[in-house]
Amino acid sequence: MQHTRNFCIIAHIDHGKSTLADRLLEMTKTVSARDARDQVLDSMDLERERGITIKSHAIQMDYLYNGVMYKLNLIDTPGHVDFSYEVSRSIASCEGALLIIDATQGIQAQTISNLYLALEHDLEIIPVLNKMDLDAAKPDEVKDQIVDLLGCDPGEIIEASGKTGMGVEKILASIIEKIPAPTGDPDAPLQALIFDSVFNPFRGIIAYFRIMNGKMRTNDRVKFVATGREYDADEIGVLRLTQHPREELSAGDVGYIISGIKTSREVKVGDTVTHVDRPCSSVIEGFENVKPMVFAGIYPIDPDDYEELRTSIEKLQLNDASLTFEPESSVALGFGFRCGFLGLLHLEIVQERLDREFDMGVISTVPNVSYRAYTKKNEVIEVHNPFDLPGPNELDHIEEPYIKAQIISKSEYVGSVMNLCIAKRGILKGQHYLTSDRAELTFEMPLGEIVFDFYDKLKSISRGYASFDYYQSGYKPSNLVRLDILLNGESVDALSSLSHKDNAYDFGKKMCTKLKELIPRQQFDIAIQAAIGAKIIARETVKALRKDVTAKCYGGDITRKRKLLEKQKKGKKRMRQVGNVEVPQQAFLAVLKLDS
Numbered sequence: 001m002q003h004t005r006n007f008c009i010i011a012h013i014d015h016g017k018s019t020l021a022d023r024l025l026e027m028t029k030t031v032s033a034r035d036a037r038d039q040v041l042d043s044m045d046l047e048r049e050r051g052i053t054i055k056s057h058a059i060q061m062d063y064l065y066n067g068v069m070y071k072l073n074l075i076d077t078p079g080h081v082d083f084s085y086e087v088s089r090s091i092a093s094c095e096g097a098l099l100i101i102d103a104t105q106g107i108q109a110q111t112i113s114n115l116y117l118a119l120e121h122d123l124e125i126i127p128v129l130n131k132m133d134l135d136a137a138k139p140d141e142v143k144d145q146i147v148d149l150l151g152c153d154p155g156e157i158i159e160a161s162g163k164t165g166m167g168v169e170k171i172l173a174s175i176i177e178k179i180p181a182p183t184g185d186p187d188a189p190l191q192a193l194i195f196d197s198v199f200n201p202f203r204g205i206i207a208y209f210r211i212m213n214g215k216m217r218t219n220d221r222v223k224f225v226a227t228g229r230e231y232d233a234d235e236i237g238v239l240r241l242t243q244h245p246r247e248e249l250s251a252g253d254v255g256y257i258i259s260g261i262k263t264s265r266e267v268k269v270g271d272t273v274t275h276v277d278r279p280c281s282s283v284i285e286g287f288e289n290v291k292p293m294v295f296a297g298i299y300p301i302d303p304d305d306y307e308e309l310r311t312s313i314e315k316l317q318l319n320d321a322s323l324t325f326e327p328e329s330s331v332a333l334g335f336g337f338r339c340g341f342l343g344l345l346h347l348e349i350v351q352e353r354l355d356r357e358f359d360m361g362v363i364s365t366v367p368n369v370s371y372r373a374y375t376k377k378n379e380v381i382e383v384h385n386p387f388d389l390p391g392p393n394e395l396d397h398i399e400e401p402y403i404k405a406q407i408i409s410k411s412e413y414v415g416s417v418m419n420l421c422i423a424k425r426g427i428l429k430g431q432h433y434l435t436s437d438r439a440e441l442t443f444e445m446p447l448g449e450i451v452f453d454f455y456d457k458l459k460s461i462s463r464g465y466a467s468f469d470y471y472q473s474g475y476k477p478s479n480l481v482r483l484d485i486l487l488n489g490e491s492v493d494a495l496s497s498l499s500h501k502d503n504a505y506d507f508g509k510k511m512c513t514k515l516k517e518l519i520p521r522q523q524f525d526i527a528i529q530a531a532i533g534a535k536i537i538a539r540e541t542v543k544a545l546r547k548d549v550t551a552k553c554y555g556g557d558i559t560r561k562r563k564l565l566e567k568q569k570k571g572k573k574r575m576r577q578v579g580n581v582e583v584p585q586q587a588f589l590a591v592l593k594l595d596s
């Protein structure tokens with residue numbers, strides 16, 4: 001244990017975390033020249049294209065320092081706010097963290113929130129100033145920010161570059177010297193923390209864990225405490241670029257366990273593993289069931305693909321336990337699924353993966369968050385779909401989820417950022433200047449308001465400089481109404497949404513205008529209406545296409561033309577009664593891009 005170090009990397013998106021990890025693997029010769037490639041720890045094509053880490057990855061490195069061989073376990077963490085629970089479990093498995101900050105951009109919102117998580121777990125922080133090879137680097141300015149944030153000595157900050165390999169040896173030396181060796185009693189009952197799991201089509205679910213106390217041997221009978229399930233440890237081992245089986249792992253080690261588990265729901269991140277015959281007296285604190293924050297309906301473009309879509313989502317769930325789904329049907333779209341996601345990025349990634357990995361074309365409905373509806377009989381109903389909302393005669397009040405949002409921006413954009421947040425019903429809770437030209441704003445806002453276009457607007461008003469991070473802070477009563485869209489008097493359930501009463505009129509008007517542009521003209525008038533309950537609040541009309549029935553009349557009496565027009569009028573009336581409105585696919589997506 002004295003020669004083991006467990007550490008993770010904390011960084012904002014695009015601050016060079018994966019590139020620096022590549023250099024660490026090269027320097028410790030963990031990856032051979034043949035296997036070397038950019039972002040070696042990012043296994044999905046999607047991660048490489050977008051430059052983000054979606055699934056975290058653990059890897060063990062050996063490094064010779066002052067004549068002693070050290071085992072370094074790097075537990076990679078996803079950087080995005082949607083996966084903050086997984087980040088917290090990865091951090092709980094470590095004794096130290098590399099805090100990587102881009103020398104050109106300075107400290108960002110997610111860096112701060114993940115840093116606070118690390119400090120809560122008493123981790124040793126090693127600050128690293130990355131991208132020092134760039135001409136735009138501002139080392140002195142960013143060092144001042146780090147000193148203000150951490151209270152460390154400027155000399156402790158390591159200057160590095162993931163691209164050129166500068167400063168990597170210093171980082172490895174700091175990991176060994178500053179991060180404490182793991183503590184734990186190898187003779188105590190087994191107590192291990194699961195921090196991630198992956199699905200292998202041949203071996204089932206592979207769980208990654210860190211042993212806090214005790215020992216685990218191959219073929220031990222183990223129990224997963226949160227699920228109460230018992231398994232045989234068919235294979236245990238350590239994680240290199242591939243898996244290396246071992247007969248025994250002891251306190252302080254990071255490894256994997258394969259026990260023939262077939263469904264991802266049986267392995268929960270944050271769970272405690274112990275022996276069946278000699279269980280530990282207490283579980284590792286901090287475990288929670290991951291709750292979806294954003295809900296959306298996903299429907300196949302072709303209704304015949306419903307069963308295929310179910311199979312695709314089930315396969316996807318094996319890799320991603322935080323995705324939840326249940327069947328639902330819509331009058332407009334047919335049969336589909338109501339899916340729960342951790343956030344908007346998660347929703348986007350799931351849609352992208354359905355398209356790429358399973359070739360499934362899908363339509364997704366308006367994303368919305370889960371509300372709590374209280375009825376007059378004091379019942380509480382979780383509302384994930386606007387159509388589940390009880391009627392006005394049963395409903396007492398609705399509560400909606402609120403978030404605490406941290407936004408870091410250049411001071412010249414503070415005014416426009418404030419205007420944006422206040423327009424989204426945000427309340428300013430605090431304003432703090434990190435340096436003379438960088439401000440940190442704290443807002444309390446409804447989660448439902450950031451689901452649509454908040455992030456895009458924030459980026460455009462701050463020219464890409466503002467960074468945003470949030471966590472859920474609880475539920476509050478709110479004055480919400482269900483906004484229905486009617487086409488020729490019939491409600492289109494896929495376009496319904498829950499909206500605040502003050503914004504409902506504007507939102508309804510925008511929806512009608514947008515749909516008027518998108519719905520093609522047909523042989524009859526189409527009335528597009530927005531309604532709250534029985535009250536119509538906005539209307540647009542798509543005028544009918546008119547066939548020129550008088551084209552064949554070259555002269556003669558006007559009554560001949562009139563007779564033809566009257567005949568056409570009667571036919572149009574009949575069409576209007578039986579006519580079906582064709583709604584193109586982009587109309588369902590239009591709601592998301594109302595302001596663009």
